[in-house]
Amino acid sequence: MNPFTYERASDPQAALMLGAQANAKYLGGGTNLVDLMRETIEHPSVLVDVTGLSCAIEDSDDGGLRIGAGVRNTAAAADRRVRERYPVLSEAILAGASAQIRNMATMGGNLMQRTRCGYFYDDAAHCNKRSPGTGCDALEGFNRMHAILGASDACVATYPSDMAVALAALDAVVTLTGRNGARDVPLVDFHVLPGQTPQIETVLEQGELITAVTLPPGVRGRSSYRKVRDRASYAFALISVAAILEVQDGVVANVRIALGGVAHKPWRANAAEAALKGAPATEEAFRVAAQAELAPARGLRDNAFKIELARRVIIDTLVKLSALKENR
Template sequence: MNPLSYIKPPSVDETSTLMRHPGHRLLGGGTNLVDLMRKGIEHPSGLVDVAALSDLIETRADGSLFIGAATRNSAVAAHPLVRAKYPVLARAILAGASAQIRNMATVGGNIMQRTRCLYFQDPATGCNKRVPGSGCDAIGGLNRHHAIIGTSPSCIAVHPSDMCVALAALDASVHVTGPNGPRIVPLVDVHRLPGDRPDLDTVLDSHDLITAVEIPALPPGTRSAYRKVRDRASYAFGLVSIAGSLGMHGDRIGHVRIAFGGIAPKPWRALRAEAILSGAQAGRAAFADAIASALADAAPQAGNAFKVDLAIRTSVAVLTELSGSAR
């Protein structure tokens, strides 16, 4: 048993100061960190409890939605404004975990959760994310659930969050505070690709604290949806998921945002597909061609090559639904 301290600071400033200690870890709902401690992956010397710091959901003057980092996932998914204006976010959260976990997990903790790769979670295996330089046993191993794009020779782990995929498709920003003061980071820039340092999950420093997430107002008439394909219906991690928001101008596509989960080390924005589809006529063939182009750089493993076709077919279904296209 490793002795550790438990601290519940009363303010963001005091939290930021406490996090300068290299052995301290932030504790929100504990749904990821406590698991990793039990498995011997994380060994903190102190837990800094931030679950009561900022748990609000409010609309700002510019129409954006502001969500405090300590807000429980269940509160976000059930909020009338989220359900009415951002159904993609509500559906992603509901698809992500059981009610018990949603009642504990926080927005900030969801963003910062670590991969659920089986090799990362098993100290007996080689994992560069867990122990740099130890290799990646997922390459050439059991990799059905692993990434097909954005990977490196050092790591093919996939990012586990459903909520973050929806936030990526909503152009969300993350409010962060640290020793150098507050700053705002686009959600799509928070998580890193593995490169040769897969042990670094995000661009945030250990003493940084997420204080809120901000979602801009969607253009009028925009519809959004989230779809997750998994091996079983009961809260399994997704093989492929897609978050989409789309607005039509007649039969032409106006606003379009597409993000994938289950296929990359971070929530994956399909920027190439968005550029192709913007202003294009809606239709299944156009959607399939655009998504195929966005996945042209995919480099699947032997166990997950099916994800390319699955991502295309799932995307076509979601975008067809959002556009109301019968073509």
């Protein structure tokens, strides 16, 4: 681990001033950043501790919910308003990591976590995300956990967060604050696909700080977060599905679907949603929608099974939601 200085920010403006220093990194719970420092992947010269900032959960004026970036994952999942109004988010958070990690991890830090691709962590491997221009050993290596959607010949890594998948389905908005003020970015646009620059993972500009995540009001319908993984706990998703479904008189009135474990970012299933709106809430309609979403999916040597797995999990999740009484 390289030498670094530690600064604790007393308020957001102090954090921004400290974060403007060359090679500074913001420190939340540290559950990913500290690991990356130990593995000599991240080399910050300054750590700016922001754990005391933006720690409130507040109702917004329009009936939504504003969750500060410093709120611990455990606190967000346990909050009554989250559990009652956005249960898919609580389910997704509780499906991630371990209780000890959730007690430390923050909302903002969760969004900033980096891939768990083994080649990214192996400094003997070629990895364009870690060392741009060196290649991607995952393309021809062991790629069972890797992307089937939105990948490129430069990177096939997947994004690991469970929480962010639910936030994508909920149309959450991320507030970013910088020296020039604040701006709001839809969660689905916060992370970017790899293209030829997989080392660029978000739209954050130098020195900007995540200060809040806002959930919209009026999320109607039943919801569920389904996570398929190799073991029952403390494992990253092979496939995950966050779905919200409202059925009226046997017809899909509203649907939101996001996928995890399939791409470089939380994947909003726009094609599936378009196929379902106004369609009958039947297993056959869910099958058609899943196939429309996965039509561009491309498997690698070890992960082609994820295409069929994703199709089945999407269908099964929607079937179970549509079968629930009082789906409104």
